[in-house]
Amino acid sequence: MSFISYFVNGLSLGSVYALIALGYTMVYGIAKMLNFAHGDIIMVGGFVIFTAMSTLSMPPIVAVLMAIVVCTVLGVVIEKVAYRPLRNASSISVLITAIGVSYLLQNLAQLIFGTGSRNFQSVVSVPAWRINDKLTISGETIVTIIVTTIIMIGLTLFINKTKTGRAMLAVSEDRGAAQLMGINVNRTISITFAIGSALAAVAGALLCSSYPQIGAYTGQMPGIKAFVAAVFGGIGSVPGAMIGGVALGVIENLSKAYISSQLADAIVFAVLIIILLIKPTGLLGRKMNEKV
Amino acid sequence: MKQKVKQLRLRKATKNKLIDSGLVAGFYLIVMLILTLMQAFGISGGYQLRGMLMPIGAYLIFALSLNLTVGVLGELSLGHAGFICIGAYTGGIFSILTESTIPIGWLRLLIALIVGGLSAALAGLLIGIPILRLRGDYLAIVTLAFGEIIRKVVQSFYIVQDVNGLHVSFTKPIDASTIDQATQKVILNGPMAMQVPQNATILLVAILAVLTVIVLHHVIDSRQGRAFMAVRDNLIAAESIGINVTKYKLIAFVISALFAGIGGVLFAHFNTVDPTKFDYNMSIMILVFVVLGGLGNLRGTIIATIFLYMLPEWFRPFSKYRMLFYAIVLIVMMILTNSDSPWVIKLKETVKGWFRRKGKTLAEDAHEEEAD
Numbered sequence: 001m002s003f004i005s006y007f008v009n010g011l012s013l014g015s016v017y018a019l020i021a022l023g024y025t026m027v028y029g030i031a032k033m034l035n036f037a038h039g040d041i042i043m044v045g046g047f048v049i050f051t052a053m054s055t056l057s058m059p060p061i062v063a064v065l066m067a068i069v070v071c072t073v074l075g076v077v078i079e080k081v082a083y084r085p086l087r088n089a090s091s092i093s094v095l096i097t098a099i100g101v102s103y104l105l106q107n108l109a110q111l112i113f114g115t116g117s118r119n120f121q122s123v124v125s126v127p128a129w130r131i132n133d134k135l136t137i138s139g140e141t142i143v144t145i146i147v148t149t150i151i152m153i154g155l156t157l158f159i160n161k162t163k164t165g166r167a168m169l170a171v172s173e174d175r176g177a178a179q180l181m182g183i184n185v186n187r188t189i190s191i192t193f194a195i196g197s198a199l200a201a202v203a204g205a206l207l208c209s210s211y212p213q214i215g216a217y218t219g220q221m222p223g224i225k226a227f228v229a230a231v232f233g234g235i236g237s238v239p240g241a242m243i244g245g246v247a248l249g250v251i252e253n254l255s256k257a258y259i260s261s262q263l264a265d266a267i268v269f270a271v272l273i274i275i276l277l278i279k280p281t282g283l284l285g286r287k288m289n290e291k292v
Numbered sequence: 293m294k295q296k297v298k299q300l301r302l303r304k305a306t307k308n309k310l311i312d313s314g315l316v317a318g319f320y321l322i323v324m325l326i327l328t329l330m331q332a333f334g335i336s337g338g339y340q341l342r343g344m345l346m347p348i349g350a351y352l353i354f355a356l357s358l359n360l361t362v363g364v365l366g367e368l369s370l371g372h373a374g375f376i377c378i379g380a381y382t383g384g385i386f387s388i389l390t391e392s393t394i395p396i397g398w399l400r401l402l403i404a405l406i407v408g409g410l411s412a413a414l415a416g417l418l419i420g421i422p423i424l425r426l427r428g429d430y431l432a433i434v435t436l437a438f439g440e441i442i443r444k445v446v447q448s449f450y451i452v453q454d455v456n457g458l459h460v461s462f463t464k465p466i467d468a469s470t471i472d473q474a475t476q477k478v479i480l481n482g483p484m485a486m487q488v489p490q491n492a493t494i495l496l497v498a499i500l501a502v503l504t505v506i507v508l509h510h511v512i513d514s515r516q517g518r519a520f521m522a523v524r525d526n527l528i529a530a531e532s533i534g535i536n537v538t539k540y541k542l543i544a545f546v547i548s549a550l551f552a553g554i555g556g557v558l559f560a561h562f563n564t565v566d567p568t569k570f571d572y573n574m575s576i577m578i579l580v581f582v583v584l585g586g587l588g589n590l591r592g593t594i595i596a597t598i599f600l601y602m603l604p605e606w607f608r609p610f611s612k613y614r615m616l617f618y619a620i621v622l623i624v625m626m627i628l629t630n631s632d633s634p635w636v637i638k639l640k641e642t643v644k645g646w647f648r649r650k651g652k653t654l655a656e657d658a659h660e661e662e663a664d
Contacts, residue, residue, distance in 0.1 A: 034429060082623055085631035091429070092368060093630040096583045099576055100622035107616040224436070224572070231433045260463045262482075266444035269437035273423070276434055280426050 005135050006257040007250060012141040012210065014249020015148035019203040020226030021233070021241035022155065023196030029172035029236035030192045031087075033094045037078065037101035039223015040109075041197050045071045045204030046120065046214045047109060053121055060123035067201040075197025076190050084186070109216040117215030120208040140210045147206065151199065152242055159238060168192055172236060225252070228272050234285025243283060309509040312591050313502045316352065319598060320345065320498040340605065342494075346562045348601050349497030353504045353555030355581040355597045356590060357548045362579065363588035364512055365544040366524030367424070368432040370575050371439030375412040375549040377570035379556025381446050381480075383408025384488040384565050388479050389453070397491040405500075405557045412553020413546050415442070420545040424538060436572055447567035451480040485566035492561035500558060504551055508590060511547060520544045521588070584625060 020042060027035045045067040052063035082101050086094045126139030159165035170178040171188045179185050207222060208214050225248060233244025251271055256264040275283065302310070323345060330338040354376060361369045383404040394400040423434045450461040454472040458479075465482065480486055511517050519540045522530040531537050559565075585596030603621070607614035627636060 028429075034432075082627070085627045085633040085636055088632050089630035092362070092583055092587070093626050095368075096580060097623055097626040099580065100619050100626065103615060103619035103622065107619055111612060111616065224440075228433065228437065231430065235429065260448070262448050262463055263444060266441045269441050269444075272437050273434055273441075276426060276430060277422055280430060282430075 002134065002257070005137070006253050008137055008141060008145075010250035010253030011246060012144040012249070013253060014229075014246035015145055016203050016207050016210070016245075017222065017226045017229045017249050018242045018245025019148055019151065019199045019206070020222060021229040021245040022152075022238065023199050024227050024230040025233070025235055025238060025241040026168070026192050027196050028230070029238075030168055031079075031083065031189050033083065033091060034098065034227070035083075035196075036095065036098040036223075037105060038196065038200060039219040039221075039226070040102050040105040041071050041075060041200040041219065042204040042207060042222060043109060043214070043216065043219035044074060044105060045201035046208040046218055047113060048201075049123060049205055049208070050113075050118060050120055050214055053123070060125070064123055064202070064205045067205060068198050071197040071201035071204075072194045075193040075200075079190060079193040084189075106216045106220075113216065115216070117213045117218070120212045120214045122209040122212060123205050124209050138210075140206070144206045144210065147202065151202065155195075155199075156238065164188070164191060225268065228269065231282055232272050232275055234282030236286075237282070237284040240282060240284035305509065305513040308591070309506060309513075312509065312594060313505045315591065315594055316502050316505055317498065320349075320494070320501075324494070344602060344605060345494045346492060346497045346558075348598055349494075349501040350555050350559045350562075351578065351581065351601055352501045352594060352597050353551055353558070354578045355585070355593045356504050356508050357551030357555065358578050359582045359585075359588065359590060359593045360508060360511065360520075360544055360551075361548040362582055363586075363593075364517065364524065365520045365541060366587075367541065367545075368428070369435040369548075370432050370572060370579065371435035371437070371442075372548075372552055372578050373570040373572065373574035374435075374439035374442035375416060375552035376556035376559065376574070377439075377442050377446055377567065378415050379408035379412040379553030380560035380565050380570070381486070381556075382411040383553075383557030384486055384560035385451070385479060387488050387491070387561065388477075388486075391489055397489070398496070400489075401491045401496070401557075401561055404561070405554050408557035408560075409550050409554040412556065413550035415553075416546045416549025417542065420542045420549075424541045424545060436575070439570075439572055439575055443567050443570050447483040449480050450482050451478075453477045453479055483567055485564045486560075488560045488565060490562055492558055497558060497562075500554065504554075505590060505594070508551070512590070516540065516543055524588075580622065584622070 020038065023038050023041075024035060027033065027038070048067040048070045049060075049063045052058045052066050053060060058066070078101055082097050083094060086097055122140060124140045124143045126143050128139050129137045129142060131137065159168060167178070167183045167188050168191070170181065170183055171185055175185055178188075203222075204219070208218065226245060229244035229248040230241045231244070232248060233240025233242070248268055248271075252264050252268050255267040259267060279285070323341060327338045327342055330336075354372060358369065358372045361367055361372075386404045386407045387400055390400055390403075394403070419438050423431060423438070426434055448463045450459075450464070450466050452459045452466050452471055454477070455475045456472060459466050459471060512520075519530070519535050520543075522533075522535055523537050523540055527537060563569075581597045581600055582593055584592075584600065585594070586592030600618075604614045604618055607617055610617075628640070631637075
């Protein structure tokens with residue numbers, strides 16, 4: 001019985017990772033950059049909800065929508081100001097810029113909300129589901145799993161069926177060729193950042209509701225884990241990020257329960273290394289052949 | 293006559309080596325001089341500057357060694373703190389264990405440096421063999437993963453020494469009833485900080501930093517160093533002219549880990565050691581020093597490390613805003629030095645224009661630059 005509860009909790013954590021990982025993987029696929037600041041967008045989303053609910057006493061659903069709007073705008077602005085000038089620069093200088101943005105967001109949050117962490121009031125009001133005496137699944141877990149499933153289905157449809165989505169696929173395949181075919185690359189990249197950041201806001205709402213704390217560094221570790229999940233599933237691949245995120249969450253929760261809570265993170269990273277050693281581009285990553 | 297002049301001229305590499313090691317030594321000499329003068333004239337406030345000397349030395353070693361992997365070999369590593377962690381812990385544990393057997397502080401530290409450096413190098417070898425076949429961002433994430441694994445594993449160890457010998461436990465604290473309470477000495481207590489005898493001196497740190505500069509210059513200037521750069525510039529071309537890519541990648545990685553370990557041992561001997569210090573933020577901080585200094589450029593790394601380490605300290609009066617300022621400096625510097633977008637280029641031209649001598653046109657200036 002306890003196994004099922006660990007597994008379901010892992011599934012819920014994993015689907016949050018998957019949401020964040022989608023942002024990483026889409027940006028990587030299209031802009032070929034590691035957006036290290038992505039994790040901090042989660043934190044910003046969390047703080048927007050926190051402020052909206054505690055200071056402005058808005059209903060949860062409005063607060064979440066507000067967070068989505070703020071994060072979307074923030075993501076697009078960051079891309080325009082910090083990343084667009086470096087479109088043709090080496091990947092390492094873009095990485096350092098992203099790290100700079102991440103520091104900036106963390107320190108701004110610290111400046112505004114202080115260094116300590118605050119208690120976060122859950123945005124979910126669904127009651128826990130008692131299956132029997134030993135097994136209870138919390139409302140947050142249920143909502144997280146349902147919301148992420150809907151988002152993933154929606155995103156998959158969006159990417160494969162709509163014109164914009166297909167433009168994103170084309171840009172990630174070959175930016176130059178896509179431009180020649182009349183796709184506005186800058187606009188497509190902006191849209192990618194917008195979608196990624198909106199997903200991060202949702203992830204922030206779900207994450208902070210399940211673990212009701214928020215501080216300036218809240219987004220850091222989930223961000224890194226999601227990054228690992230994206231690489232695990234094959235960075236650049238959307239279904240890969242979903243599988244990677246869910247797998248990572250389940251592995252993390254099960255190793256916390258059965259092996260050691262201290263070593264859970266180490267085990268997650270070890271699994272990633274093993275996967276990459278067997279399949280150097282991740283589970284669903286495409287192998288890139290280099291031409292001379 | 294001409295012959296004589298030629299002999300007096302130093303080789304460019306030797307000159308660079310002298311300048312760079314002189315830069316580090318000069319920095320320490322000047323700061324020490326300032327501190328002595330301040331003390332002599334009774335000006336207070338030198339305390340903070342003095343306190344930064346040892347960390348700067350350690351960070352110089354970290355950054356210079358990372359530059360070998362990232363700048364010279366061209367492989368992005370986000371797990372440098374892992375090797376520093378190994379150095380700090382093995383060296384630190386060695387020092388604690390031999391505190392009574394080797395009473396001479398500097399000798400003990402010297403052996404600890406060797407022990408810590410070699411263990412980090414060994415870790416570099418063991419990790420490098422499987423992972424160096426990965427490329428680019430995949431390698432970066434795996435080094436990050438290894439850095440975190442090392443930290444998590446280290447903080448799961450519990451080591452206590454008593455009359456019966458060493459008690460080592462993994463993931464759970466040692467049962468107190470099995471330890472002889474009277475003679476017990478806690479060496480490692482999981483995630484708690486470790487107390488290492490603080491033997492490091494500013495002189496030793498300075499000497500080691502200068503030595504690191506010299507040795508790394510030797511490495512880069514050697515046959516091996518040229519092979520590293522060939523691998524960085526074009527892997528396939530390097531392979532096709534008979535360079536054993538895997539071997540040279542591994543050599544660079546191990547040397548880098550060795551120095552990181554040595555720096556880590558130093559770090560442990562002037563600082564409390566706790567595993568949270570060696571997280572990926574540390575790796576990233578060092579990477580920032582390396583990238584802003586200029587990849588593959590030791591002098592740039594030295595200047596960037598000293599400058600960037602001291603920068604947040606200078607802004608202590610505005611302590612709330614200092615990291616914010618640091619973040620903005622980082623972003624602006626990266627955009628200014630790497631961007632090719634029109635407005636950045638225009639901005640640079642304008643700034644250059646302020647310093648241009650009067651009566652010179654842009655074309656003349658460009659011509660002059662070309663001639664250089």
